[in-house]
Amino acid sequence: MNNLLVMxxxxxxxxxxxxxxxKDRIGLQRVISAVSGFINIAVAALIVYQVHTDGxxxxxxxxxxxxxxxxxxxDMFAALLVLTTSIVGAACLFFSFAxxxxxxxxxxxxxxxxxxxTGVSGSFxxxxxxxxxxxxxxxxxxSYSMIVLGGTRVQLRETLKYxxxxxxxxxxxxxxxxxLYAATGTLNMAHLAVRVAEAGQGGIMNVIAVLLLLVFxxxxxxxxxxxxPDSYSAPPLAVRALFGALLTKVGLYAxxxxxxxxxxxxxxxxxxxxxxxxxxxxxxxxxxxLAYSDLSRIFNYNIIISVGFxxxxxxxxxxxxxxxxxxxxxxxxxxKALLFFLGGMILAASGTEQLKLMGGLIRRYPWTGxxxxxxxxxxxxxxxxxxxxxxxxxxxxxxxxxxxxLALIALASSFVVLYSLIKVFQGVFWGGExxxxxxxxxxxxxxxxxxxxxxxxxxxMGIGAETVNGFVMQAGAVLADPAQYINAVMKGVDPxxxxxxxxxxxxxxxxxxx
Amino acid sequence: MELLIALAIGVLFTVGVYLVLSKSLLRILLGxxxxxxxxxxLLLTMAGLKTGASPLLGENxxxxxxxxxxxxxxxxxxxxxGVSAFFIVLAYRAYRSAGMDDVEGSRGxxx
Numbered sequence: 001m002n003n004l005l006v007m008x009x010x011x012x013x014x015x016x017x018x019x020x021x022x023k024d025r026i027g028l029q030r031v032i033s034a035v036s037g038f039i040n041i042a043v044a045a046l047i048v049y050q051v052h053t054d055g056x057x058x059x060x061x062x063x064x065x066x067x068x069x070x071x072x073x074x075d076m077f078a079a080l081l082v083l084t085t086s087i088v089g090a091a092c093l094f095f096s097f098a099x100x101x102x103x104x105x106x107x108x109x110x111x112x113x114x115x116x117x118t119g120v121s122g123s124f125x126x127x128x129x130x131x132x133x134x135x136x137x138x139x140x141x142x143s144y145s146m147i148v149l150g151g152t153r154v155q156l157r158e159t160l161k162y163x164x165x166x167x168x169x170x171x172x173x174x175x176x177x178x179x180l181y182a183a184t185g186t187l188n189m190a191h192l193a194v195r196v197a198e199a200g201q202g203g204i205m206n207v208i209a210v211l212l213l214l215v216f217x218x219x220x221x222x223x224x225x226x227x228x229p230d231s232y233s234a235p236p237l238a239v240r241a242l243f244g245a246l247l248t249k250v251g252l253y254a255x256x257x258x259x260x261x262x263x264x265x266x267x268x269x270x271x272x273x274x275x276x277x278x279x280x281x282x283x284x285x286x287x288x289x290l291a292y293s294d295l296s297r298i299f300n301y302n303i304i305i306s307v308g309f310x311x312x313x314x315x316x317x318x319x320x321x322x323x324x325x326x327x328x329x330x331x332x333x334x335x336k337a338l339l340f341f342l343g344g345m346i347l348a349a350s351g352t353e354q355l356k357l358m359g360g361l362i363r364r365y366p367w368t369g370x371x372x373x374x375x376x377x378x379x380x381x382x383x384x385x386x387x388x389x390x391x392x393x394x395x396x397x398x399x400x401x402x403x404x405x406l407a408l409i410a411l412a413s414s415f416v417v418l419y420s421l422i423k424v425f426q427g428v429f430w431g432g433e434x435x436x437x438x439x440x441x442x443x444x445x446x447x448x449x450x451x452x453x454x455x456x457x458x459x460x461m462g463i464g465a466e467t468v469n470g471f472v473m474q475a476g477a478v479l480a481d482p483a484q485y486i487n488a489v490m491k492g493v494d495p496x497x498x499x500x501x502x503x504x505x506x507x508x509x510x511x512x513x514x
Numbered sequence: 515m516e517l518l519i520a521l522a523i524g525v526l527f528t529v530g531v532y533l534v535l536s537k538s539l540l541r542i543l544l545g546x547x548x549x550x551x552x553x554x555x556l557l558l559t560m561a562g563l564k565t566g567a568s569p570l571l572g573e574n575x576x577x578x579x580x581x582x583x584x585x586x587x588x589x590x591x592x593x594x595x596g597v598s599a600f601f602i603v604l605a606y607r608a609y610r611s612a613g614m615d616d617v618e619g620s621r622g623x624x625x
Contacts, residue, residue: 174554
């Protein structure tokens, strides 16, 4: 039992509720948001420290032991992601101060912002499949509001599509949960893992597994990403940074958790399917990133490429590749947020998204330019930056297993990332200035501060990869060996009580074919 | 009984999918509502229908149904209620302020 685990959920939720009552006091809203952001980072860091020293932490809500009740579990993977989320969230908060505009701030922008963080942290920490659905909904409802806030024509249209896609995928998620409950009689993830292992992963389990894979793919933008490039182009850059950094990653986290813990007994079906979906995602994302010449499309297709890349790492399912997934996931959350921050500065400075209409910004904004260049190298995976270690681990284990084709696609996709972002760099920063007639007002320093922090983090994560790797290895070890997770969650449970539950369930659902 | 309900769920899903695939926003809204209904019914059915009285009438009750799916359905209904309300208001706003009544927004060019 560790009550600290609920704090990453409670702090943003409480902040959001308080902010509702401070509608017109924008200054106070900012102060409270910032304080809450810093407390969140501190709590997340403390959780990482505790998991590092004492192993997996659990919290049984209301003292109900599993499989009853809802359990919160922080293994190293979840704890690291919560920490990254709180850092990226705070950075996005400060970027919002500089760029989001008073109108949005007055209409509950920060309220939605903190509810989004609540949902994201909750998704990472929960150990219950239905609670995962609830946390998904919390973050989705907040994200609907954030996309549409401002109410322009494009925003309205894209929000309608975005909601439709997510309502349908949530319905399928609940359907999958219903099937899973009928088949196993539990929704606690650790208990599910035990039950699925006992029952064997046969026909019905595989149907459920593939259904869950489709649901999470829809959320993560793995193969089923048709909604992503348009929807993520509608809101302002601060919101896009938050979405690009966090939302697809929550889907990827759900895939990782489900397919390293529960459905691991028929990898020939589920993980091969995931692997090929990942390959297709990387190829199609690459086509998109090469085809377009406006900033937001290129950035959005870069999100899709990295989703494919991470899914490839998950599908390989070795200790090494899972380490790589953890490392690269953290890197990608920070790097994507930074990418959109720099994009926001470019957009504010040039007033257009079309590469053809830009140029020469390096004279006025040299720091933005060089940060963009180094970030590009980090995203491609050039050592000693943060993208390198994760990519090496994933591709190495891809070549080591029977995934040579996918590993080659993954390598090729890195070159596409390099090409597409260097194209942006050339178009935006080189050449003569095109928009010199109007020098736009720009809160340059205020925008630069959060970007600089993330930039330093990327470099530190690269140079200090050895230190980070200590934490990453601990996360990967739990992912590769589900027994650790299961034992940590189920350790307080009386085995007799458990068998009673099984009998109860059998007598209750006597009519359901199992 | 399960078979009957299963068929009803199938019909709800079919009609819902058909409506979602149309272009008009109002039909899509109705379609998502029907699909959500189908999902809730599915949750209820999956826990078994015929096995007894109200949930948890005390520790010594002879028979009672599994209360968990009902709690899940309740949660899910509340969530889908909220999301549907948001969706409907959004569609109305899109229609009023941008003249959109289909997902492509092509009709909106008149304003």
